[in-house]
Amino acid sequence: MALPAVLFFGIFALIPLFGVVVISFMEWNVLGSPSWVGLSNWQAVLFDRPFTWTALGLTITFVIGSYLFQAPVALLLGVFMAGQQRYRALLAVLYFLPLLFSSVAVGLTFQSLFSPNYGLSAALPFDWLPNDWLSNSDLVMWVMIFVVGWCFVPFHGLLYQAGVRQIPQSMYEAATIDGAGRVRQFFSITIPQLRYTIITSSTLMLVGSLTYFDLIFVLTGGQPANAVRILPLDMYVTGFSSYNLGYASVIAVILVAIGLTLSLLLNIISGSSKMESDKAGA
Amino acid sequence: MRRTTRVAAAGLGVTSLLALSACGGGGENGGDADADAWILTGGGWPAIQEDFDRWNEANEDAQIDTEAIENDSYKGQIRTAVGSGEAPTLIMSWTGGALLEYAEEERIVDLSEHTGELESRVFDSVWQNGQIDDSTYAVPLNDVQPVVMYYNQAVFDEAGVEIPETWEDVEAAIDTFNENDVAPFSLAGGSVWPALMWLQYLTDRHGGEEVFAAVVEGEEGAWDNESILYALETMQDLGENGGYIDTFNSVTADQNEDAQLLADGQAAMLLQGSWVYSTIHQDFPEFAESGDFGFTSFPTLEDGAGDPSNIVGNPANFWSVSADASEEEQQIAFDYISENLYNEETVTAMLEAGSLPPLGDIEDQIAETEDAEFLEFSSNLVGEANHFQLSWDQAVAPEVAQPLTDNLSQILRGDMTPEQFVEAMNSL
Numbered sequence: 001m002a003l004p005a006v007l008f009f010g011i012f013a014l015i016p017l018f019g020v021v022v023i024s025f026m027e028w029n030v031l032g033s034p035s036w037v038g039l040s041n042w043q044a045v046l047f048d049r050p051f052t053w054t055a056l057g058l059t060i061t062f063v064i065g066s067y068l069f070q071a072p073v074a075l076l077l078g079v080f081m082a083g084q085q086r087y088r089a090l091l092a093v094l095y096f097l098p099l100l101f102s103s104v105a106v107g108l109t110f111q112s113l114f115s116p117n118y119g120l121s122a123a124l125p126f127d128w129l130p131n132d133w134l135s136n137s138d139l140v141m142w143v144m145i146f147v148v149g150w151c152f153v154p155f156h157g158l159l160y161q162a163g164v165r166q167i168p169q170s171m172y173e174a175a176t177i178d179g180a181g182r183v184r185q186f187f188s189i190t191i192p193q194l195r196y197t198i199i200t201s202s203t204l205m206l207v208g209s210l211t212y213f214d215l216i217f218v219l220t221g222g223q224p225a226n227a228v229r230i231l232p233l234d235m236y237v238t239g240f241s242s243y244n245l246g247y248a249s250v251i252a253v254i255l256v257a258i259g260l261t262l263s264l265l266l267n268i269i270s271g272s273s274k275m276e277s278d279k280a281g282a
Numbered sequence: 283m284r285r286t287t288r289v290a291a292a293g294l295g296v297t298s299l300l301a302l303s304a305c306g307g308g309g310e311n312g313g314d315a316d317a318d319a320w321i322l323t324g325g326g327w328p329a330i331q332e333d334f335d336r337w338n339e340a341n342e343d344a345q346i347d348t349e350a351i352e353n354d355s356y357k358g359q360i361r362t363a364v365g366s367g368e369a370p371t372l373i374m375s376w377t378g379g380a381l382l383e384y385a386e387e388e389r390i391v392d393l394s395e396h397t398g399e400l401e402s403r404v405f406d407s408v409w410q411n412g413q414i415d416d417s418t419y420a421v422p423l424n425d426v427q428p429v430v431m432y433y434n435q436a437v438f439d440e441a442g443v444e445i446p447e448t449w450e451d452v453e454a455a456i457d458t459f460n461e462n463d464v465a466p467f468s469l470a471g472g473s474v475w476p477a478l479m480w481l482q483y484l485t486d487r488h489g490g491e492e493v494f495a496a497v498v499e500g501e502e503g504a505w506d507n508e509s510i511l512y513a514l515e516t517m518q519d520l521g522e523n524g525g526y527i528d529t530f531n532s533v534t535a536d537q538n539e540d541a542q543l544l545a546d547g548q549a550a551m552l553l554q555g556s557w558v559y560s561t562i563h564q565d566f567p568e569f570a571e572s573g574d575f576g577f578t579s580f581p582t583l584e585d586g587a588g589d590p591s592n593i594v595g596n597p598a599n600f601w602s603v604s605a606d607a608s609e610e611e612q613q614i615a616f617d618y619i620s621e622n623l624y625n626e627e628t629v630t631a632m633l634e635a636g637s638l639p640p641l642g643d644i645e646d647q648i649a650e651t652e653d654a655e656f657l658e659f660s661s662n663l664v665g666e667a668n669h670f671q672l673s674w675d676q677a678v679a680p681e682v683a684q685p686l687t688d689n690l691s692q693i694l695r696g697d698m699t700p701e702q703f704v705e706a707m708n709s710l
Contacts, residue, residue, distance in 0.1 A: 116529035117533065237684055242681040
């Protein structure tokens with residue numbers, strides 16, 4: 001039964017990963033033939049190239065920022081969509097829309113919205129609104145966290161919606177009888193019951209934003225002043241604009257290592273290996 | 283088991299990105315004797331596809347298979363293919379650094395004996411770009427794209443300014459436009475590459491084409507040149523003192539915002555490639571047909587050492603022939619180049635589409651086209667040019683192109699001085 005999955009994983013994950021590790025010890029400009037250079041790529045990327053650390057810092061900012069923005073919004077949206085309010089179905093469809101758009105289309109649309117001469121800032125009569133959303137190196141990171149969040153919140157909202165719907169209604173009824181208000185119910189029933197959904201969603205958000213590429217590439221290309229050139233983009237630029245496959249592979253291996261560590265950590269912190277149940281009466 | 287699955291799932295997420303990036307295009311050099319060629323999608327490429335279709339119809343025993351690839355992924359794919367010996371028979375390039383590398387690695391063959399009448403037909407300034415050490419390694423295949431100065435006559439009339447011919451005129455015009463609250467120049471600084479056109483023209487006007495030739499030839503410290511410094515200083519001055527539109531760092535060219543600023547009169551002039559002519563006709567037809575849409579060459583610099591007829595831009599796309607192709611395939615490619623390139627039907631199709639083949643013998647045909655005025659202007663520009671400078675980001679080695687863009691972006695933002703720029707470029 002597991003064979004197709006193992007094959008798939010082997011062909012699309014392990015073999016390329018192995019290839020990337022091998023190339024990280026080689027000098028290769030794609031055109032000529034690759035040659036072994038031992039540890040010199042690693043030495044260069046880690047110690048002689050200050051930008052690696054800058055990019056790592058940017059990546060961490062991006063990952064944490066994205067998480068802090070996406071997680072609460074997605075949770076609240078999911079809880080709301082699982083409810084029974086009027087117009088809920090209609091609103092749920094609207095919230096879901098960003099997930100259906102291709103990232104290039106989203107990127108070009110936001111580019112128009114952020115345009116200084118024809119976009120939001122020109123259309124709205126607010127003088128305090130900045131008009132250099134994408135060209136201000138202090139601002140662009142937060143703009144990107146917002147745009148990327150805008151794209152992914154619906155997906156995580158959907159996860160939470162499904163999670164909330166599985167919580168037995170009887171628990172809320174019992175809590176109501178005990179006199180717990182909505183806020184108390186949210187923190188004492190909904191959140192603990194959503195625990196595994198939260199872990200799944202958090203893992204996807206963190207690892208997803210760690211390796212995120214397309215919208216940042218379309219909207220900024222890493223500019224201005226490389227202020228959003230996070231590691232995945234740095235890997236692309238190094239490998240496919242500058243054709244330094246050796247350096248790019250080192251960056252890729254670093255990304256794999258961070259990604260694996262991150263998901264392992266989440267797994268340990270969440271204690272998912274322990275068998276326990278928090279279903280009422282189980 | 284559960285834990286391993288999760289870790290595996292997370293691992294899959296990370297590595298699938300790598301797997302995607304690792305994909306390269308493979309050539310289709312199966313056992314048959316057909317030659318092949320990769321072309322691009324969009325732009326004027328359908329005319330090239332039709333040209334191949336006609337060739338294949340007329341030459342049963344010398345078929346050329348074509349594959350159209352999207353522009354951005356083409357550069358990576360062709361490089362992978364050439365590097366692995368799987369390149370198509372006809373290799374398309376923009377010449378410059380990439381072509382030089384192909385030749386140095388002996389991945390392409392010398393075409394000097396296989397170009398037929400082509401050399402005498404193509405403008406010298408364009409033909410030069412396919413030459414390496416006096417041998418022809420690439421021949422142009424489509425339209426020439428010089429960078430020109432567009433202007434909005436209505437804005438000039440309102441401010442009472444004449445179209446500038448010299449840099450002194452430009453400086454005077456900037457003052458007048460600023461007094462009238464109009465931006466003198468539109469510039470898509472956010473995209474950076476349109477700013478490269480400024481750097482190229484200003485350097486050339488100030489010091490001539492030798493300045494950048496020294497950079498390409500890898501001369502020690504070649505970036506540290508007074509003409510390059512002059513160009514960078516001038517650009518920073520234009521940015522700070524109202525030469526460029528005040529939002530220039532946020533304007534991008536992706537959706538032709540820079541052309542829109544010219545079209546709706548927010549800016550008086552725009553330095554851009556010849557393709558913007560048809561962009562303006564498509565996207566802003568009202569402006570294009572108002573009679574206010576004009577074009578001229580880049581102003582001359584009074585004491586500059588550069589030849590004022592020099593131009594910059596994209597000379598054309600070029601064909602080279604793969605050294606890894608079989609002799610039969612190469613022969614088909616040689617025949618296609620010497621017998622078929624720029625044949626009458628294809629030239630007509632290009633002209634009808636508003637694009638200009640870099641040929642000296644089609645004046646009469648140009649005069650009959652709908653866009654005769656612009657095509658004649660560009661044709662004269664290219665025909666009379668002493669030197670046609672290929673865009674710097676194409677001309678330098680691929681690993682230098684990215685730092686060039688990054689550093690120029692910092693110049694535009696005022697985060698770097700011209701001295702720091704040349705120092706950073708010299709250290710590469």
